[in-house]
Amino acid sequence: MKRNATAVWNGSLKEGAGKLSTETTTLKDTQYSFKSRFEEGVGTNPEELIAAAHAGCFTMQLTAYISEEGFEVESIESKCDIDLVDGTIITSHLTIHAKIKDISEDIFQQFVAKAEKNCPVSKVLNAAISTTAILV
Template structure:
């Protein structure tokens, strides 16, 4: 399986603008710019897209591990915060809130850690990855 996305850019890094299109066209000429990346401009940015990819991948991996363990997943919500410092991504923090009937806190935390280490995006990122998880 291969997936792709295309970036287009016109102009200098600060005054220019670009667009991103994914294979599925979920992003279809979605704008991005220096302002959307480093300030508060309209549009997306690479770090936000990495956060979306990491939270989505982790959440699916956690669901798979919970299901394999015989648990019913009522809900998992994961927020990912990418820490971009001095031109490098230096961290990814996952905040997880889940409703999983019948699971112990110990088993839940173990499966969160397992998913954190084993989801494909976690494996791709060469950075510290941490998480905070809460059963509700």
């Protein structure tokens, strides 16, 4: 499987702006700029998109592990916080709230740890990855 996205930038770094589009058109000419990345501006930024990708990928991987063992997933909500420091993404922290029928806390945390290490986005990030998982 291959996927793609396109970025187009016009102008200087601080005064210019760009547009992001994805193959599926989920993003279509989505604005991004210096202000949306480093200040408060309209549009998205690469770190926000990485956070969305990591949260989505992790949640799917966790769901797969739980389901493969016969547990029923009612819901899993994952929030990802990305820290960009001096031009480097240094951490990605996932906060998970999950409702899983008949699963113990210990087994749940084992699945979380396994998903943290094995989701494809975790594998590509060169950052410290951590989780806080709450079984509801």
